[in-house]
Amino acid sequence: MRTLTILVTAVFFLLSTASAGSQPQFMFVPVPTTVELGTGSLPITRSFSLAITGFHDGRTDRGAQRFLVQLSRQTGMFLKPTASEPSKVTLLIHADHDSEPVQKVGEDESYDLTIGESLAKLHAANPLGILHGLQTFLQLVEITPGGFRVPSVTIKDQPRFAWRGLLIDVARHFIPLDVLKRNLDGMEAVKMNVLHLHLTDHEGFRVESKSYPKLHQVGSAGAYYTQAELRDLIAYARDRGIRLLPEFEMPGHSRAWFVAYPELASLPGPYSFQPGSGPDPVMDPTQDKTYKVLDKFLGEMSKLFPDAYVHIGGDEVSGEGWDKNPKIQEFIHSHGMKNNQDLQAYFNQRLQKIVNKHHKIMIGWDEVLHPDLPKNVVVESWRGQQSLAAAAKQGYSGLLSFGYYLDLMWPAARHYAVDPMADAAATLSPEEKNRIWGGEACMWGEWTTPENIDSRIWPRTAAIAERLWSPQEVRDVNSMYTRLDELSWRLEWLGLAHRAGKIHMLHRMAGVNDISALRTLADVVEPVKDYARMENLKGPWDNTAPLNRLVDAASPESDTARHFADLVQRYVQSGFRDPDAESAMRALLTAWQGNDDKLHPYLEHSFLLSELAPLSQNLSTVAAAGLKALGYLDKGEPSPESWRTQQLADIGRAKASVADLLLMVVAPVQRLVEASSLKSASASR
Ligand code: ACM
Numbered sequence: 239m240r241t242l243t244i245l246v247t248a249v250f251f252l253l254s255t256a257s258a259g260s261q262p263q264f265m266f267v268p269v270p271t272t273v274e275l276g277t278g279s280l281p282i283t284r285s286f287s288l289a290i291t292g293f294h295d296g297r298t299d300r301g302a303q304r305f306l307v308q309l310s311r312q313t314g315m316f317l318k319p320t321a322s323e324p325s326k327v328t329l330l331i332h333a334d335h336d337s338e339p340v341q342k343v344g345e346d347e348s349y350d351l352t353i354g355e356s357l358a359k360l361h362a363a364n365p366l367g368i369l370h371g372l373q374t375f376l377q378l379v380e381i382t383p384g385g386f387r388v389p390s391v392t393i394k395d396q397p398r399f400a401w402r403g404l405l406i407d408v409a410r411h412f413i414p415l416d417v418l419k420r421n422l423d424g425m426e427a428v429k430m431n432v433l434h435l436h437l438t439d440h441e442g443f444r445v446e447s448k449s450y451p452k453l454h455q456v457g458s459a460g461a462y463y464t465q466a467e468l469r470d471l472i473a474y475a476r477d478r479g480i481r482l483l484p485e486f487e488m489p490g491h492s493r494a495w496f497v498a499y500p501e502l503a504s505l506p507g508p509y510s511f512q513p514g515s516g517p518d519p520v521m522d523p524t525q526d527k528t529y530k531v532l533d534k535f536l537g538e539m540s541k542l543f544p545d546a547y548v549h550i551g552g553d554e555v556s557g558e559g560w561d562k563n564p565k566i567q568e569f570i571h572s573h574g575m576k577n578n579q580d581l582q583a584y585f586n587q588r589l590q591k592i593v594n595k596h597h598k599i600m601i602g603w604d605e606v607l608h609p610d611l612p613k614n615v616v617v618e619s620w621r622g623q624q625s626l627a628a629a630a631k632q633g634y635s636g637l638l639s640f641g642y643y644l645d646l647m648w649p650a651a652r653h654y655a656v657d658p659m660a661d662a663a664a665t666l667s668p669e670e671k672n673r674i675w676g677g678e679a680c681m682w683g684e685w686t687t688p689e690n691i692d693s694r695i696w697p698r699t700a701a702i703a704e705r706l707w708s709p710q711e712v713r714d715v716n717s718m719y720t721r722l723d724e725l726s727w728r729l730e731w732l733g734l735a736h737r738a739g740k741i742h743m744l745h746r747m748a749g750v751n752d753i754s755a756l757r758t759l760a761d762v763v764e765p766v767k768d769y770a771r772m773e774n775l776k777g778p779w780d781n782t783a784p785l786n787r788l789v790d791a792a793s794p795e796s797d798t799a800r801h802f803a804d805l806v807q808r809y810v811q812s813g814f815r816d817p818d819a820e821s822a823m824r825a826l827l828t829a830w831q832g833n834d835d836k837l838h839p840y841l842e843h844s845f846l847l848s849e850l851a852p853l854s855q856n857l858s859t860v861a862a863a864g865l866k867a868l869g870y871l872d873k874g875e876p877s878p879e880s881w882r883t884q885q886l887a888d889i890g891r892a893k894a895s896v897a898d899l900l901l902m903v904v905a906p907v908q909r910l911v912e913a914s915s916l917k918s919a920s921a922s923r
Pocket of ligand 1: 553554603620
């Protein structure tokens, strides 16, 4: 068998140019460390079978079972549910030894996958590598004129970073267990290994506590996980090679604590979940009682959550609650502290001792960074890459979350460009770099619901997963998007509702079966970026307010708009001579131009749609301008300047947000309108 060795960089070349030729189009996410392409392929037929040799346990067996279920979904074939005789199988799995009883940071996750024409072999040191290798195999399955097959390849793979996390905020809006589980399935598919649950915040305390039952009875506003449910979730995650990291926010972000136990707060209550009510909710770090409660509570939680780490939050302590309490101010002065930061460091030092007493290691957001803290505290950087580098320089290990905030509604490419080792970290010494363990995508919950959270997480999180797994040189954005588009529909096999959820929501908004015109509009808009939606609010943010508007349904990144922008780019680059791009643009622009007339009757019939009228009108106006510009470019006739001035003014207005939504096709249409001034278009025709 002739084997063609390709370096990782060559694989990207294939990935980004595959559509142009007959080269295989690998749809890996994340891209493996090395891929050697062989010739030929392994057919996937109804007689497909697998066997496990070497070390195996319940987790490996269940992983293999899940693999077969998934392969059945991908092929529609009924595959044998049980492992077969090693001598007769299609896929031979071998792990050398067991993994750690509680998954460790930096545990070996590597695997080798060799696919020949009659046999595939998956080898790993332990079951973690086996789980990852099985996902890689599933991503290789392709349909061909001759049937399903897996191309002959030899893959050697291991993660770049040991910590590849996803934070889900279940405090601001409660996310039920089944939704978390399907997201764990998605994480497994892209080889992520930490689910960080933000379990407590102002809006709710989401974990059952037997030592302080009012925390969940009163502090949850009715929605929390029982300990049995959490044990089930932890086992589910472990089965997929994923650690579960709990976060209990303190001393700030803690109103839910005080709704249940106001005596822990710095200022007298009462505290309630009423938006904007009550004093600044922050724990009183000067009273022993606070630490007694935290000791007992963290002792209980340390038994429930097996992971070696516990996240204590520590971010955004305003200090107002401390400033307004004379007893606390007196404590600061009498202990020789300079300010509230010193008081928080004092709190963290005492907290750290409690966490250690329960055999756990403390993680906090980057505000916890203080020279008084021991070096085994891990810092999660959310305010910038600078703080991650600063922590590493001072001897602390750290994780990057800055740049990976999914709630900011950035495009995947923007997250993809963020590298934990770049910027300030790039100048660190090798020893300091070793302290950077990876990063976490963060799904903050101000605007999430069980219905739309998948669409905020997927597929964008897969781009972050690749950043954290694949070699640093893997950064071709076109290749990433090609693979993300494919991954996106494949993720639906796992029950993720990142595409289906939007359709359900559009039906609700319209109240009718025919949502085609609404969908046309919905497919070209995105929610406003960063914190603009919060800033647009008229009153205090309220987590009990309905989330049923188009901004809640729309994808964070419009695939349609991205594809349209690509067409414009192709067309402009071709010197306006790409007829395929031109006809594809025309088809889209024509549909958009006529969409307002189709959508209008529906807008009047639904209070959830009426706010969209100006947006729908803008889409038609902008599309008409695009069509006209194409007309000029087509005829090779420069557009009149007065026409362009008028169109660019309309386009400028259409860039403003409407109903917290942005029309994402405006910028590419602007490009066409501006290009239509060119004489060169005419000269070439
Ligand atoms: C944070 O976003 N305050 C961690």
